[in-house]
Amino acid sequence: MEHLHPISAIVLNESGVLARIAGMFARRGFNIESLAVGPTEDARYSRMTLMVRGGDRILEQVVKQLSRLIEVIKVSDLATDPHVERELALVKVHAPPAQRSEIIELAGIFRAKIVDVGRKNLIIEVSGDSGKVRALIEMLRPFGIVELARTGRIILARGQQVTAGRSRPEAPQRRRSPEETEITTEVIVK
Amino acid sequence: MSTQTKGPPRPTHLAGQRRSGAEALIEGLKAQGVEVLFGVTGGAIMPVYDALYREGSLRHIIVGHEQGAAHMADGYARVTGRPGVMLATSGPGATNLVTGLATAIMDSIPVVAITGQVPTGLIGNDAFQEADVRGITMPVTKHNYLLRRADELPCALAEAFHLARSGRPGPVLIDLPKDVSNAPTTAPCPRQVSLEGYKPRYEGHPQQIHKALKLLKSAERPVILAGGGVILAEASEELRQLAELLRLPVVSTLMGLGNFPIDHLLSLGMPGMHGTGYAIKALYHCDLMLCVGTRLDDRITGVLDEFAPWAKLIHIDVDPSEIGKTLPVCVPIVGDAKPILGALLQGARGWESQPDWSAWHQQLEAWRREYPLGYQEKSDTILPQQVVQEVDRLLDDEAILVSGVGQHQMWAAQYYTFRRPRSWLTSGGLGTMGYGLPAAIGAKLAAPQRQVVCIDGDGSFLMTIQELATAVRYRVPVVVAIVNNRCLGMVRQWQHLFFEDRFAETKLEPPPYDQVAQAFGALGRRVQRPEELRPALQWALRESEAQQLPVVLDILVDPAECVYPMVPAGQPNVNFLTGAEGA
Numbered sequence: 001m002e003h004l005h006p007i008s009a010i011v012l013n014e015s016g017v018l019a020r021i022a023g024m025f026a027r028r029g030f031n032i033e034s035l036a037v038g039p040t041e042d043a044r045y046s047r048m049t050l051m052v053r054g055g056d057r058i059l060e061q062v063v064k065q066l067s068r069l070i071e072v073i074k075v076s077d078l079a080t081d082p083h084v085e086r087e088l089a090l091v092k093v094h095a096p097p098a099q100r101s102e103i104i105e106l107a108g109i110f111r112a113k114i115v116d117v118g119r120k121n122l123i124i125e126v127s128g129d130s131g132k133v134r135a136l137i138e139m140l141r142p143f144g145i146v147e148l149a150r151t152g153r154i155i156l157a158r159g160q161q162v163t164a165g166r167s168r169p170e171a172p173q174r175r176r177s178p179e180e181t182e183i184t185t186e187v188i189v190k
Numbered sequence: 191m192s193t194q195t196k197g198p199p200r201p202t203h204l205a206g207q208r209r210s211g212a213e214a215l216i217e218g219l220k221a222q223g224v225e226v227l228f229g230v231t232g233g234a235i236m237p238v239y240d241a242l243y244r245e246g247s248l249r250h251i252i253v254g255h256e257q258g259a260a261h262m263a264d265g266y267a268r269v270t271g272r273p274g275v276m277l278a279t280s281g282p283g284a285t286n287l288v289t290g291l292a293t294a295i296m297d298s299i300p301v302v303a304i305t306g307q308v309p310t311g312l313i314g315n316d317a318f319q320e321a322d323v324r325g326i327t328m329p330v331t332k333h334n335y336l337l338r339r340a341d342e343l344p345c346a347l348a349e350a351f352h353l354a355r356s357g358r359p360g361p362v363l364i365d366l367p368k369d370v371s372n373a374p375t376t377a378p379c380p381r382q383v384s385l386e387g388y389k390p391r392y393e394g395h396p397q398q399i400h401k402a403l404k405l406l407k408s409a410e411r412p413v414i415l416a417g418g419g420v421i422l423a424e425a426s427e428e429l430r431q432l433a434e435l436l437r438l439p440v441v442s443t444l445m446g447l448g449n450f451p452i453d454h455l456l457s458l459g460m461p462g463m464h465g466t467g468y469a470i471k472a473l474y475h476c477d478l479m480l481c482v483g484t485r486l487d488d489r490i491t492g493v494l495d496e497f498a499p500w501a502k503l504i505h506i507d508v509d510p511s512e513i514g515k516t517l518p519v520c521v522p523i524v525g526d527a528k529p530i531l532g533a534l535l536q537g538a539r540g541w542e543s544q545p546d547w548s549a550w551h552q553q554l555e556a557w558r559r560e561y562p563l564g565y566q567e568k569s570d571t572i573l574p575q576q577v578v579q580e581v582d583r584l585l586d587d588e589a590i591l592v593s594g595v596g597q598h599q600m601w602a603a604q605y606y607t608f609r610r611p612r613s614w615l616t617s618g619g620l621g622t623m624g625y626g627l628p629a630a631i632g633a634k635l636a637a638p639q640r641q642v643v644c645i646d647g648d649g650s651f652l653m654t655i656q657e658l659a660t661a662v663r664y665r666v667p668v669v670v671a672i673v674n675n676r677c678l679g680m681v682r683q684w685q686h687l688f689f690e691d692r693f694a695e696t697k698l699e700p701p702p703y704d705q706v707a708q709a710f711g712a713l714g715r716r717v718q719r720p721e722e723l724r725p726a727l728q729w730a731l732r733e734s735e736a737q738q739l740p741v742v743l744d745i746l747v748d749p750a751e752c753v754y755p756m757v758p759a760g761q762p763n764v765n766f767l768t769g770a771e772g773a
Contacts, residue, residue: 011387012386012387016324016336019325019328020328023328023329024329027329057514060514061511061514061515064510064511065511067510067511068509068510068511069387070332070333070353070385070387070388071387072387073386073387
């Protein structure tokens with residue numbers, strides 16, 4: 001089964017790291033749906049949040065291949081962990097005076113902000129999980145979206161957990177007899 | 191042996207003393223125990239060559255083409271287990287290394303490449319002889335560096351060697367801009383390297399080893415599939431002891447040939463596309479496969495679902511990403527083959543009773559009888575298999591066999607008696623034609639006391655033929671036995687079997703290699719008649735050592751000969767052709 005998996009990686013904050021990771025994904029034919037990179041609380045490291053589509057087998061390879069890169073410090077697949085995810089969008093929407101109040105009202109429902117007002121357009125800033133961002137965009141579409149910019153998703157694990165570096169047992173993938181399912185793939189610790 | 195002139199003796203720099211980046215590089219190479227470098231100079235790498243000249247104690251081999259340098263460093267590394275080092279200038283010098291780096295990464299061979307780069311101020315300007323070498327080599331190196339400051343150099347070099355030889359070995363490249371080579375630095379050579387994002391695991395997890403032993407004990411039809419990782423980990427002795435203790439049959443992959451004596455009663459030979467029929471049968475019918483240091487690549491497995499449909503897999507590999515990459519694994523064990531096979535051996539010694547696998551052994555014996563390797567001799571032409579067998583007969587146990595890529599490589603793999611690790615050099619993963627001669631030169635320079643013979647193809651040999659000049663210049667006594675069928679034989683074989691004899695662009699009609707060799711200053715002889723074969727090989731082995739020169743034997747063989755057994759591409763391994771099908 002194909003899923004969209006959130007993967008978080010702590011990498012060295014150095015030149016060429018993004019190229020190396022992007023190259024590995026392209027070379028191995030992995031699909032990235034979104035990618036967000038930024039420095040962490042420690043300026044030596046960046047956090048990359050990747051949304052990767054694929055079955056369990058592919059995801060296991062993605063995590064392993066990422067871990068293999070020397071500049072990658074920690075990797076975790078957050079699919080099964082409770083986490084907070086956010087994505088940000090800026091939407092420039094066609095807003096003639098007659099429709100402006102309706103749009104502002106709509107933005108209010110989504111707790112989005114009006115960050116720029118022009119004679120014909122508004123820019124709306126919305127953040128939230130992808131579903132919410134998508135929903136607002138769909139609501140605004142009939143008014144006429146002039147321009148749209150979206151970030152990739154960023155994610156942190158909830159509570160005491162540290163987002164990257166906590167390795168979790170891989171889900172076993174089997175094509176053979178059911179008794180094998182008790183044996184799990186060895187945990188990869190980096 | 192060196193014909194190089196040496197510079198005036200200079201005191202070596204003390205760690206941390208002020209010296210140029212290039213001098214720090216030489217200091218670092220010496221600290222790593224490097225003895226010989228392979229390369230070609232050029233504009234951007236000149237400061238390094240100047241420092242090399244002034245320092246004077248490192249041996250440098252000028253090659254004909256940078257690809258040759260890469261394969262020589264690779265051959266040197268395969269024989270010694272220590273990283274081979276290559277030097278090249280920026281732009282075309284560095285891009286010429288790419289095939290060699292790709293060859294090394296596919297076979298997990300430790301090499302370090304130092305490439306010159308245009309000065310930092312020009313990088314990105316499409317300067318003369320500029321290429322984005324860091325970008326170009328990212329997919330073909332384990333790691334690579336583009337240095338911006340001379341202070342980074344000592345540390346990067348130590349890291350490069352550490353990365354090349356530890357964990358799963360592989361090529362590492364340092365791109366060194368000319369101004370960085372010239373800039374002064376006082377940064378010391380680090381004694382130890384610690385990389386936060388790189389912590390290879392060597393010891394296997396005890397729980398996994400326990401599980402593996404349990405699975406092994408309950409198996410009815412077990413097989414060991416041992417790859418090149420066993421050789422890299424120096425674990426051949428542990429493999430032999432484990433196999434002998436439990437009477438486990440061993441299949442050695444192309445990269446693993448020599449990890450277990452091929453003439454051992456428990457050896458089943460090579461698996462895969464041109465593997466022995468009995469190895470293919472054994473892997474197909476086994477119920478437990480103990481995979482050690484093998485990638486289980488497509489040439490071994492063929493159609494995945496038909497590879498070993500009843501088998502549970504135990505997979506030992508130092509690189510976790512190889513485990514579960516192609517096939518689901520029951521017991522993954524991440525770590526080095528040597529301690530893990532040692533732990534399995536220890537565990538198995540504690541068993542009260544040995545499992546009874548006699549029925550399985552009887553079955554294996556029946557397959558051995560049913561599918562022997564063989565060919566039909568002809569009285570008037572030399573067959574390629576005979577060349578390999580003659581070479582096998584004449585070489586001593588210490589000898590190193592090297593090959594190019596193609597039919598001759600498979601015949602060498604099938605008919606040579608591999609007994610020891612680090613005595614078979616072949617481009618297994620990338621399949622690099624032209625690998626043979628330069629790798630043989632690197633091997634001979636690494637082990638001058640060992641016989642080195644390269645069985646090559648007429649197509650392969652032509653691709654790096656310029657290195658004959660290198661072998662002559664440095665008087666490297668290697669013997670090249672060209673199995674000359676006047677065509678690109680492996681492709682021709684496919685055309686014959688699957689393309690209805692449409693021989694598109696596979697006819698080569700190569701030049702007379704014996705004369706070419708002589709023109710290079712090497713010894714050469716053409717061999718045509720079956721009865722000439724043995725005397726010619728004896729002559730080559732004798733004269734190469736006596737005259738300290740490379741010898742090329744241009745051996746004309748029957749071009750119609752095909753490599754069997756063969757698994758047709760896209761078919762399950764068990765559908766292998768034996769050659770008796772009348773195809």
